[in-house]
Amino acid sequence: MMPLQNNRDVTHKIAYISVMTALAAVTGYLEQLIPVNFFGIPGVKLGLANIVSLIALYIFDAGYAFIIMLLRVILIGAMFGNMYAILFGLAGGTLSILVMTALKRTGLFGIAGISAAGGVCHNLGQLMIAVFTLDSLNLIYYVPLLAVSGTVCGLVTGITAGVVCDRIGGTGFNESGG
Amino acid sequence: MRNYIKRNDIILISAILLISLVFTVILYKGMRNGDRITVYVDNKTVGEYPLESDGTIVIEGYNGGHNTLSVENGYAFMSDASCPDKLCMHQGRISGEGQLIVCLPNRVIIKVTGGKDSGPEGRGEGGYDAITE
Numbered sequence: 001m002m003p004l005q006n007n008r009d010v011t012h013k014i015a016y017i018s019v020m021t022a023l024a025a026v027t028g029y030l031e032q033l034i035p036v037n038f039f040g041i042p043g044v045k046l047g048l049a050n051i052v053s054l055i056a057l058y059i060f061d062a063g064y065a066f067i068i069m070l071l072r073v074i075l076i077g078a079m080f081g082n083m084y085a086i087l088f089g090l091a092g093g094t095l096s097i098l099v100m101t102a103l104k105r106t107g108l109f110g111i112a113g114i115s116a117a118g119g120v121c122h123n124l125g126q127l128m129i130a131v132f133t134l135d136s137l138n139l140i141y142y143v144p145l146l147a148v149s150g151t152v153c154g155l156v157t158g159i160t161a162g163v164v165c166d167r168i169g170g171t172g173f174n175e176s177g178g
Numbered sequence: 179m180r181n182y183i184k185r186n187d188i189i190l191i192s193a194i195l196l197i198s199l200v201f202t203v204i205l206y207k208g209m210r211n212g213d214r215i216t217v218y219v220d221n222k223t224v225g226e227y228p229l230e231s232d233g234t235i236v237i238e239g240y241n242g243g244h245n246t247l248s249v250e251n252g253y254a255f256m257s258d259a260s261c262p263d264k265l266c267m268h269q270g271r272i273s274g275e276g277q278l279i280v281c282l283p284n285r286v287i288i289k290v291t292g293g294k295d296s297g298p299e300g301r302g303e304g305g306y307d308a309i310t311e
Contacts, residue, residue, distance in 0.1 A: 103190075113187025120194055141205065141277060147198035151191055155183075162182040 016060065017067055024052035024072035032080065047119055047153045053097060054115055054161035059168070062101040069093040084133065088126045095125035111165070112158035119154025120147050209274035212292030215254045217247065220285045229254060229273060229290070239284025247288060254288060256281070 028049040049072060056065040073093055077086035100118040103109050109117075123146035131139050217225045220240045227235060229252050237245045245266060246258035253271040256279055266281035272290050279288040 108186050109190055110182060110184035110187045112183045113190040116187070116191050117194060143205070144198050144202040147194060147201075151194055155191070159182045 017064060017071070020052055020056050020064070020068045021071040021075070024049050024068055025075045027052055028072055028076045029080065045153075047122060047150075047157055050096070050115065050118060050122065050154070050157045051161045051164070053093070054100070054111065054118070054158065055164055057097070057100060057104065058111065058161070058165045062097060065097050065101075066094070069097055087133070088129050091129040092122035092125040096122035111162040112155055115158025115161060116151045116154035119152075119157065120150035123147070123150040206274065209276070210292070211252075211273055212275040212277075212290035214291055215247070215249070215272075216289050216291045218287040218289065226291075229292075237284075237286055239281065239286045241284070243281075243284035243286075245281055245284055245286050254290065255279070256288070260284065 031046055031048045034046065052072070053065050053069050056068050070090070070093075073086055073089035077083075077089060081089075096118040099121040100114050103114045103117055124143070127139060127142060127146060131137060212229060214226050214228045216223060217227070217235070217237055219237065224237070225235070227233070227247075227249065229249060232250050233248070234257065235247045235249075237247055239245055239260070243260045245256055245260070248255055248257040253273045255271040256266040256269070259266050259281060261281065261283040263283075266279050266286070269279045272279060272288070275290055275292050277290045280286075
């Protein structure tokens with residue numbers, strides 16, 4: 001994040017985080033309305049909210065992306081889900097943002113590849129929590145399906161985020177965030 | 179329109195898919211074949227059937243729903259279900275120990291068991307609803 005020199009920067013930061021969090025929360029909510037299920041596996045989702053995490057990661061930085069993910073998961077979980085939903089969301093979101101940040105810093109990969117890896121890690125993070133909370137190692141049989149679905153959904157969200165970043169990148173939207 | 183997928187991205191995605199393929203092969207090669215299937219409804223064992231003999235079993239699920247379980251050539255699969263989404267019917271054919279077919283609306287779980295140390299084990303039960311969150 002940029003060093004905060006004055007109140008104007010702080011205000012900017014709060015405003016951007018709020019707007020992006022609202023966007024992420026609405027996207028997450030809309031996604032729940034879409035009855036998509038690819039492999040007959042409960043829990044496979046498109047991961048539309050990941051679009052917002054990616055945009056935050058590209059237009060701002062990892063700190064913004066993490067705070068927005070945290071707020072989104074707690075908001076959506078408290079409104080529509082339960083403790084488990086929050087736990088699952090935090091595990092998937094944290095792992096995915098960590099890996100996407102690391103991959104982005106290497107400078108080798110484009111937004112689609114980074115997003116695909118993030119999608120897979122999101123699923124793996126959730127699966128790890130599922131293995132612990134259900135105490136059932138049998139769930140690792142879902143890993144191949146979750147890897148494939150994470151890759152496909154990650155590609156789609158990555159390209160979408162790439163298009164959005166290109167459109168808003170030059171509009172001054174990111175003037176304080178860098 | 180600009181191309182958003184770089185060459186490195188394709189390498190990265192191929193690597194991810196390759197790793198999961200290797201993982202899958204190791205996972206399923208190391209899997210022992212079970213010799214029977216155990217049927218749970220609402221976390222209670224309602225029946226055990228051998229995988230050796232072909233047959234069809236109608237399972238009375240929770241809340242009046244029903245599932246039809248078929249055993250054919252050592253594989254178990256759902257051949258019919260009363261629920262609208264029929265997700266359990268798309269979960270494929272199972273024969274390896276520990277593999278599952280789950281039908282959430284009817285609270286039916288089919289699990290392949292077998293070997294000496296099998297049985298319900300007390301794991302994997304009582305919480306499958308959490309996966310849907």
